[in-house]
Amino acid sequence: EAEVAQSPRYKITEKSQAVAFWCDPISGHATLYWYRQILGQGPELLVQFQDESVVDDSQLPKDRFSAERLKGVDSTLKIQPAELGDSAMYLCASSLRSTGNLAKNIQYFGAGTRLSVL
Amino acid sequence: SQQGEEDPQALSIQEGENATMNCSYKTSINNLQWYRQNSGRGLVHLILIRSNEREKHSGRLRVTLDTSKKSSSLLITASRAADTASYFCATVMNTGFQKLVFGTGTRLLVSP
Numbered sequence: 001e002a003e004v005a006q007s008p009r010y011k012i013t014e015k016s017q018a019v020a021f022w023c024d025p026i027s028g029h030a031t032l033y034w035y036r037q038i039l040g041q042g043p044e045l046l047v048q049f050q051d052e053s054v055v056d057d058s059q060l061p062k063d064r065f066s067a068e069r070l071k072g073v074d075s076t077l078k079i080q081p082a083e084l085g086d087s088a089m090y091l092c093a094s095s096l097r098s099t100g101n102l103a104k105n106i107q108y109f110g111a112g113t114r115l116s117v118l
Numbered sequence: 119s120q121q122g123e124e125d126p127q128a129l130s131i132q133e134g135e136n137a138t139m140n141c142s143y144k145t146s147i148n149n150l151q152w153y154r155q156n157s158g159r160g161l162v163h164l165i166l167i168r169s170n171e172r173e174k175h176s177g178r179l180r181v182t183l184d185t186s187k188k189s190s191s192l193l194i195t196a197s198r199a200a201d202t203a204s205y206f207c208a209t210v211m212n213t214g215f216q217k218l219v220f221g222t223g224t225r226l227l228v229s230p
Contacts, residue, residue: 031216041223042206042221042222042223045218048215048217055215091160093160105216106166107163107216108163109153110160112158112159112160114158
C-alpha cells in the first residue's frame with residue numbers, strides 16, 4: 001500500500017541551528033500538507049500546497065519557517081533558526097486534490113518527524 | 119488554532135466494552151472526519167460524515183453528527199487492546215480547499 005514518506009524520523013538540534021524535514025507524498029497526490037503537533041494536542045496546519053503552489057500558509061511563522069515543493073512532488077520544510085518552542089512532531093500529509101468535492105478527498109499522513117530543540 | 123474540544127480528554131476501559139468520544143466544533147462545516155493516532159505515529163483516517171448526514175457506520179465504528187449542536191460522537195463497540203490510541207475529530211469548512219482543523223483529541227486505553 002502506498003505511503004507518505006518522511007525523513008528523518010527523529011531530529012535533535014540546538015537552538016539557533018537550522019533544521020530541514022523532507023516529505024514524499026503518495027504518487028499522484030496533488031495536495032501536500034505540513035502540520036505541527038505539540039505533545040498532547042491535535043495537529044495544526046502550517047502550510048498547504050496544491051501542486052507546486054502554496055494555497056494556505058496563514059499559520060506558518062514566516063520569519064523562521066519556509067517550505068517548498070519545487071516540482072510539485074516532494075517537499076521540504078525548513079526552520080532557521082530553531083527555537084525551544086519548536087519542539088514538536090512535524091507531520092506531512094497528502095491527498096488527491098483538495099478542490100472540488102470536499103467530501104471525497106481524505107488525507108494520508110506520514111509517520112512524522114519528532115523534533116527536539118535543546 | 120484548534121476548532122473545538124473533545125471529551126473526555128482520556129478514557130480507560132476494559133476489552134469488550136464500548137468507548138464513546140465526543141467532539142464539539144465552532145463553525146459550520148462541509149464534513150467532519152475522525153482519525154486515529156497510535157503513540158508517536160502519524161494519523162490514520164477512520165471515517166467521514168457529511169454535514170447532511172446524521173449517522174454513519176464502518177465496522178465497529180459508529181459516528182453521529184448533530185449540526186444544530188455542532189457536535190459529533192464516535193462509538194467504538196466491543197473494544198480491543200489494539201484500539202488503544204488517540205482519536206481526533208477534524209472538520210472541513212465550506213471553503214475552496216480541503217483544510218482539516220483538528221480537535222484536541224481523546225486518549226483511549228483499552229486494557230486486556
